[in-house]
Amino acid sequence: MGELLLHVEGVTKIYGSQKALDDVFFELYAGEVHCLVGENGAGKSTLIKILSGAISPDAGTIHILGKQKQFLTPREAIALGISTIYQDVELIDSLTVADNIFLGNERRSKIPGVVDSNTQFRKAREIMEKLNITIDERALVEHLSAAQKQTLQIVKALHSDAKILIMDEPTSSLGLEETRALMQLVKELAAKGIGIIYISHYLEEIFEIGDRITILKDGRYIGTHDVAQVDVNTVIRNMVGRDASIFFSREPVEIGEKQFEVNHFSYKDVVKDVSFYVRKGEVFGIGGLVGSGRTELAELIVGIERSEGGNMFLNGKMLDIHSPQDAIKQGICLITEDRKKFGLFGTRSVRENIALVHNEIAPTPFLNLAQEGTLVNSMIQKLQIAASSLEQNILHLSGGNQQKTVIARLLLSEATVFIFDEPTKGVDIGAKEEIYKLLVQLAQNGKSIIMISSDMPELISLSDRIGVMRHGELTHILPAHAAKEEELIKYFVGVQ
Template identity: 55%
Template sequence: MDKETVVELKKIVKIYGEHKVLKNVDFDLRSGEIHCLVGENGAGKSTLIKILSGAVTPESGEIFILGKHTRGLNPRLAIELGITTVYQDAELVDSLTVAENVFLGNELNSSIPLKINKRKQVEETERIFRRLGINLNPDEYVANLSTAQKQMLQIAKALHRSAKVIIMDEPTSSLGLEETKALLNLLKNLRSQGLGIIYISHYLNEIFDIADRLTILKDGEKVGTYSATEIDVNTVIKKMVGRDTALFFQRRPVQIKEVLLRVNRLTKKGIVNGVTFDVKRGEVFGIGGLVGSGRTELVSMIYGALRPDDGEIFLKNERIELKSPLDAMKKGICFVSEDRKKLGMFTGRNLVENLVIAKNNLSKRFLLNLNQEVILSTEIVRKLSIAVADRDQLIEELSGGNQQKTIIGRWLLNTDALLYIFDEPTKGVDIGAREQIYEIILQLAEQGKSIIMVSSDMPELLSMSDRIGVMRNGEMTHILENRNVKEEDLMKLFIGV
């Protein structure tokens, strides 16, 4: 018997600024199947499901739900049509009980006016749990649940709303082996009950355990859709990472000198576990791994933004303790954050203020030297070719690439800096700005600075790094000399194949 097509996306296009995130992507989901979406970080997977959940509107394309052409899709309409998304960070109310969360916004009234029938809600919640084989106490407060239990609760809540489609985005990235096994078994149970499930994961062993079909995305384009029985892990990896060599930056070699930074057994419980590595002067040390592998948390500890539970950091053979980012700045450590809008930009402030703020924080002067600020910022704007109308223009009015160059320029004013940490330095910038940022990094290396570069972009890692540290499940499992390393080999190390 043919299964009903419950969701169909046709020729979906999504553009952010100058970056085309999705390029005429087709996708469909049938009832009673698990359809997995795979691809590298940035391939377009999350954007595609955000469009289906109504959180993002595409530039063009068509969406069909249960065979009906759907326009103006938004989160509320998606839920009404039976589409529920279960995110890694559970969207639940911790101060309410399990049963209260299941019925939140759809409470059962008792015979007494304005009073909720809590007993009936508990009974109905227990009925849903029995159907799913979930062992949860309806009276337990959500704050006391584990990550896996919260995800199962979200699934139960979706079934209470008569969901026909459940979307899972990297659901096991924070789960242990037993919790992962229980969640996958639950999804298989839901499939047997006729639900359609879209499942995103970097863990290919999970994909081949549960998938009926899988669709591969690469650089915003659909590579193909395959039955899980007609393709293997190695073929999937090749299709995920194969790309034109023109996307690789051709960098010049830089002389590498003595060790500047040494990290010894750095640990943050549950996040980073005993990481040890060093970085030399003139070296670009790349750090790669899947989202959730502990990459950003590791470099945040080196910058003083996150306090380690154990381990040591040595700079120029001197053991240092960093209680804050200001401590790191005073030691000559600079940090360009992945999230420039939240952690890098001072919105509502102009270009000059955003450029000079770090230098002013390090200055011992009581009063600001406004003339000097203008001189310094003018030099950085010229040096980095920052496209700006005038020095009073607000930073949020600049393009993504010019915002990023402004944040990098902020640290170039600190001439005493020793170590530069770039976390996803070219995320959301166009090709022209990307190559300018690469050139800045190389110039810093030529000046004898040390560079740590965290990146999800494998061509970037392979083009720019002298060595690559591989993070997986909070550990640095490998440190590779970047000689003849292939994308396929790197991806296998990232996912543990």
């Protein structure tokens, strides 16, 4: 191996009573592709945020190129040669390729305050030619493909003289050919002596380009293996091994006839000809990796996007949904994954957040404040929402109580189909169990539940059937009682 670029030892990060990282060890050498794997919540993102200076560890040391650090700031990380490419593209669409490469480090003309665009175009072309990249330096970023945008992020990182490149799920939004091209570029960068930390759920990629694999589980370091000396099954066992006591034990529910049906839904290249049904009282779980099309499918169902063909039926009646408002009025509601961005009205009270949908579908344009207060109080008691008053600002509640507030709002819609996208994301163990019990109660009341989850125990223990999404397709539907974590992960990553 080449020069030791990075040595992380004993790194710990604590949020409240939970250890996101617990005594983690990691090393990276020049010219190495070191893959970091683990389930959602294993601590991968926390570790790379520490290395990029976004957050500080509570314990441990970081050695970069022989310099010891207790923590890094983003400016220090960049100065030391660490560049991070996140899963979400961080480029400005309205600027050119060259402008994005030099953003924050523009080449100035002799006229004060004016950018020397011609020099930037020339330098950008020189950088990309060294990497055999053919993107037009004058093109607007908004006209680039997803693969070209990911490649441009790499060019931007290398322009800052990166010695360590961290890549977080770089192929999650790419097609097969685009993925191959990007992986070839990763190999070429490693051959030039750059140390690469590569994070991916797609284990076939890791075994193709990785030199070593480090496995994290529940915030703990499990081990590091040479890729040539380990197999997929061993990696999967190390990723998912856990005490079965964390599985929720739910009450059985009598399942009725088919109630909700989706036929041949497609959208661009992210959802491809998906069909399934959900019965009365059934929890239909949907699992898959980041970028598999799970959330996009939910958005098609409630009308955030429009399916390119296909249809839906509820109790035998064809639905005509063009917006989330239409969906709610026709009996379908979505509890979104990102509650702060799409689920909460942050400047408003608990009362307003809960009553919103009920007031929207009320037959009269006039508010009945007394009735509103009664309904909101009943939901607070039913869901045991811990709020000091109806008028308390929603952002002053805990994450679990915020989530229960969003659920309370949609319960007042009296919908028939409830779609939960990551229902317990960011909530504590106690709130998780309360949300689980609520899901089961809805099923007992004859509702149809669609639950999208990255939490494997949650998916297996709450679902009646589990649908597997991969690359936009619903590839498998299997009974949850017979599902095993290792089997599901193999379906998720395409390992048969």
